[in-house]
Amino acid sequence: MSPDEMERFILSLGERPFRARQVAAWIYKKGVADFELMTDLSGAFRLLLSQNARVTPPAVTKVTTAADGTVKFLLGLADGQAVESVIIPDEERTTLCVSSQAGCALGCAFCMTGRLGRKRDLTAGEIVGQVLVAREYLGTRGGTLTNIVFMGMGEPLLNYDQVKQALTIILADRGLAFSWRHVTVSTAGIPEAIARLGADLLVNLAVSLNAPDDETRDRIMPINRKYPLDTLMAALRAYPLKRGRRITLEYVLLSGINDTDDHARALVKLVRGIPVKINLIPFNPFDGAPFSRPDDARVLGFQAILIDAHLNAIIRKSKGGRIAAACGQLAAAPHTVP
Ligand code: SAH
Ligand code: SF4
Numbered sequence: 653m654s655p656d657e658m659e660r661f662i663l664s665l666g667e668r669p670f671r672a673r674q675v676a677a678w679i680y681k682k683g684v685a686d687f688e689l690m691t692d693l694s695g696a697f698r699l700l701l702s703q704n705a706r707v708t709p710p711a712v713t714k715v716t717t718a719a720d721g722t723v724k725f726l727l728g729l730a731d732g733q734a735v736e737s738v739i740i741p742d743e744e745r746t747t748l749c750v751s752s753q754a755g756c757a758l759g760c761a762f763c764m765t766g767r768l769g770r771k772r773d774l775t776a777g778e779i780v781g782q783v784l785v786a787r788e789y790l791g792t793r794g795g796t797l798t799n800i801v802f803m804g805m806g807e808p809l810l811n812y813d814q815v816k817q818a819l820t821i822i823l824a825d826r827g828l829a830f831s832w833r834h835v836t837v838s839t840a841g842i843p844e845a846i847a848r849l850g851a852d853l854l855v856n857l858a859v860s861l862n863a864p865d866d867e868t869r870d871r872i873m874p875i876n877r878k879y880p881l882d883t884l885m886a887a888l889r890a891y892p893l894k895r896g897r898r899i900t901l902e903y904v905l906l907s908g909i910n911d912t913d914d915h916a917r918a919l920v921k922l923v924r925g926i927p928v929k930i931n932l933i934p935f936n937p938f939d940g941a942p943f944s945r946p947d948d949a950r951v952l953g954f955q956a957i958l959i960d961a962h963l964n965a966i967i968r969k970s971k972g973g974r975i976a977a978a979c980g981q982l983a984a985a986p987h988t989v990p
Contacts, residue, residue, distance in 0.1 A: 675690065683791075686707075708777070708781075715789070721740075735754050750782045751782065774806070775814055807840055807842070810842065812845055812848065823853070839858070839860065854894070857899050857900070858900035859884070861919075863910045864916075865881070900930075901931065903932050905934050905935060907945060933968045933979050
């Protein structure tokens, strides 16, 4: 529930608005899920709450830590599905990469989550629960979560309503109170949902572009056959951006597939006139993947063409690779991968 919904719900139980603010503070500020521990509420009200509501953060099944500071959570959901989320510490920020679905229907050829297929959508509670789990983990270790990216398992814009609800809670002052500047939704490119997102909420947008032409993109991202690049780029041109903000384009570099100088030049042309920053992500390999990572010289050569064209292009250092927590390696059920 968003803080506003919580207030309506608690009023419907016959309580006054400040009670709702207390409950929201316990859940969203202090991370307390058990009504019995909400000690400034009367016993009668706590009983009423426990009879009418539940707070069920996901169960942490496994925590894996890497030497580079990356922490991967395997979370068990009520129906036995599992998802992963990853804390990625950086110099000045600590980012949580959250999942929006168990598995993913879009089947991008380079992505391990895509191999699982789509199991189901996550609820807003399951998405927000990932943030609560990570915040608690960091809190007990003196850390602070500063950023949230919807770049874990699943396609957020194909679970639009629950993702929107989760964002509402994440951004609300009486919710998790993140600034929109620190929250990013990443999509494989669903034009009508990009338009909806732009109209509904203020957040940062990232798009997994991965190829500068339909022929290449069709081969690695089947969704491109449904929404080819002209429709996607039109949605990006129309996306409302605050002054000085940019759309992030993610570009996974796959050796010999999308990493030639010609691809880089085509990319320059494709994004002309759109305020973008480009994240180049050298492919993170996984067992049975039909691709390889380009060597460093090729990655730098690709980047140089973008920079020469005055584009903001950075090479994303890969983190968490040793614990299968890097981009595109989340699977949560390795035994299901062929
Ligand atoms: N479904 C959304 C959110 C997931 S983000 C989306 O695709 O945008 C996952 C990011 O990791 C995407 O940018 C994707 O292009 C990238 N990715 C997937 N598999 C990868 C791999 N094996 N190596 C590097 N990046 C990968
Ligand atoms: Fe799904 Fe994104 Fe992976 Fe493609 S890259 S399969 S859209 S999670």
